[in-house]
Amino acid sequence: MTKRSLFWHLFPTYLIVLLVALAISDWFTLHAIKDFYLVNTARELEARAVLLRAQIALPDPGSAPVLIDSLCKRLGRESGTRLTVVLRSGQVIGDTDHDPATMENHAYRPEIQQALAGHTGTATRYSYTLHKTMMYTAVPLKSGNEVVGVVRTSMAIAEINEAFGSIHVKVIGGLILIALLAIGVSAFIARRLARPIVRMKLAAERFTRGEFEHPLPEATSEEINDLARTMNEMASQLDQKIRTITDQRNERDAILSSMVEGVIAVDTDERILSVNRAASQMLGLDPKSTIGHYLQEVVRVAELHRFVAKLVSGGASQEGQFELQGGQMRIVQAIGAPLVGERGEKMGAVMVLHDITRLHRLEVVRRDFVANVSHELRTPITSIKGFVETLRDGGAEDAVQTARFLDIILRQTDRLNSIINDLLTLSELEQSSRGEIGVQRINLQLLLRSAIDLVQRKADTASIAITVRCDSEVAVDVNPSLMEQALVNLLDNAIKFSDAGGTVEIAAEVSDGHVIISVTDHGCGIETIHLPRLFERFYRVDRGRSRELGGTGLGLSIVKHIISVHGGEVSVVSSPGKGSTFTLSIPVAAGPTAL
Structure with missing residues (x-):
């Protein structure tokens, strides 16, 4: 789904609301104007009918039909209005547009009936005489208190619509101008509302890159300003926490890098989480490329694999020892412990690897030294003891043999003395410096x-x-x-x-x-x-x-x-x-x- 900017979310909404409001306003305005125009037209027609009624002023209108018809035709042409005079019987005795003699009885026309009843009658209907829709207004023509006829004025609806059309065009034009202005205002408002949000978006992107040195400026809107202040506080806290975490990580890395012992951490799937420089050198690894790989992929030491598997599955501290084959064989002692999270969940294991090759060699040398010293000292002592026992058991009676035995004892004693002196010399040298x-x-x-x-x-x-x-x-x-x-x-x-x-x-x-x-x-x-x-x-x-x-x-x-x-x-x-x-x-x- 295509994502749209905030502007294109706000602008169409404002525009639609404004256009709908303008359309409704246009509809109501036009209808109000039309109704107003029709009411005014009806009033004008009534006023003209009253004027015509005043000019007739005959007790019996039917006594002068020619005069009345002539008056209707003259005044109708002058006012641009159709004027009609109808007797109480419905007979037309005067009309602006037609010969009254040819016109049908109008007694049943609704406006005529209302006027004959003593009221002002109005109607809008189709005229079968003129063959078009007309608007009629009729007033009673009285002689004393008696209604003797009806004076009716009318106007074609087409003429009314034509006059109203010019007003309609002007209203529509005004509304279009208002709509264009509304579009501009909507765009301005949408951009103004979206601008601080866009600034916050750009600031958030900077924050994700670790750039906290440019805080958000204050906004004119209280809500946006509160949000900007909150984001600035969040950025400050994030900056502080990231610096703290970075310092702690650098300290940890420095400690691990300076350690002579190798340190490896793995997760529960035996993927490498961390490895320090000493462990990398011991196992021949690249510290950066091995992170995230399974231990079995990068280390080919079966004893270490078994040690880690037992450590991860067992949940208890373990100790082990294995040999590393390579350019030179090394003996490594491993001490491992489970890696546990703050809530006690098992996260993996951590191991410390000690290269005890030198210690092992020194132990071998020590054992060989003890064995050699024992052997070297036992040989002359055994020889001396043997000859002394021989002399004690009667060998001293032979002077020549006694002298030979004593010479041998002396040589063995000198040899024993040389060994002891050399050992003392070595001991002194080991404890000395230049x-x-x-x-x-x-x-x-x-x-x-x-x-x-x-x-x-x-x-x-x-x-x-x-x-x-x-x-x-x-x-x-x-x-x-x-x-x-x-x-x-x-x-x-x-x-x-x-x-x-x-x-x-x-x-x-x-x-x-x-x-x-x-x-x-x-x-x-x-x-x-x-x-x-x-x-x-x-x-x-x-x-x-x-x-x-x-x-x-x-x-x-x-x-x-x-x-x-x-x-x-x-x-x-x-x-x-x-x-x-x-x-x-x-x-x-x-x-x-x-x-």
Whole structure:
């Protein structure tokens, strides 16, 4: 159905009402004028009849019919009126338009009968003599108190209508002018009434777009003005509420976006209502395009689907854990609760997702560490206990065997002591920072030489040559003892896993505000599968060979922690059968300087 503007609702209504009113007014006016004209015409006819009666003034009108007929013809032509004189018997003795002798008896004419009765008679009827409709007025002609005849005047209705027609045309013309004026007035009134409504419509459209800065002006009409004031108050309240809701939404979005945990809200049909940035990153979603979609459409994790279905249908809080497969496997802990409205109606569910991959890995590392510590400590303790029991049970009688047993016990004790010392070192390093370890400016080449001196004897025994490449003027801010320990651990490993007659290379250079130190050997190398866990505590590539060579399994872990407290990084590149290169990158706090 076609909608029309308010103007086209008001204007036709006003126009129809005005036209109907004008039409009724025209009808009544014309009839009133016509009636008035007919009454006046009847009065004029009566007046003319009275004048004619006064001129006849004969006691017996029938005694002078020729005179009366002549008088009727002369006066009728002068007044433009048909004059007729009728005796009491109904005989016509004078007429303006016809010979009385040829005219029929008029005794039964209604106006004649009324006049013969002593009254003024009037009638409008068809004249068979003239063959047209006429208006008649008759007055009694008396002789003394006796009615002796009738004087009648008449006029053709066509002449009356012709005279009235000119009046009718003028009235119709006036009414047309009034109608045109009424159309203009109706249009003006309709537009004036519609204009404030149109302004309110435009204002309401602005309000729907959130434009509240242009209030409605006051109107001349009290009702429209009250409506405008109400709309302005509504707009002000809407503006305030929208601002409040927007601020609350922005605060909520900011909170959700800054959360490390992922948050997802779904409705009772498991359509996504809200998802924050952390959840999008966890599940690989686009936050904007996923709103309104079913969770099953955008997330391909069966455990999560079952968790959400149980949460939505159960109505109680739930906890779960599942794995996310992707470029890197992640373990996620989910905590969910029903989403309930203000009136207690069920609206869906909300879930908080915790990425516990790191915690899980730390737990694995912790379990491995406990197991490794237990194993590493149990081995020397078991060995010591065994030899002590042997000596107690009589093995001490053999001096040579006793000395051998004591040497073994001493080595195992030293190994146990090394493990404990390394663990204590790691514990101290984990609780330290760069500002707590006591750094000082030291010549890097001297530091490298000092570390080499500590392993030189072992290198000579294994026929391993150590080469150094470092600018003698480079200095760096480090803790000398810790840095020396890290270098010794790397050199010691390089010597252990190098073949006799091989070479270990140590080099240092400055690049982008960092000192880069590399230790390279050309030994057996390390398979790629072991590299990610190489710096874990007690992790060994070849456990048997490591124990045979006397390692505790904590050396590289200590190196990593020492470099970390210096604000640096450690990395390794290795190829099986070709050797390994360990690289230390340490920031130079004040930049390298010459000594």
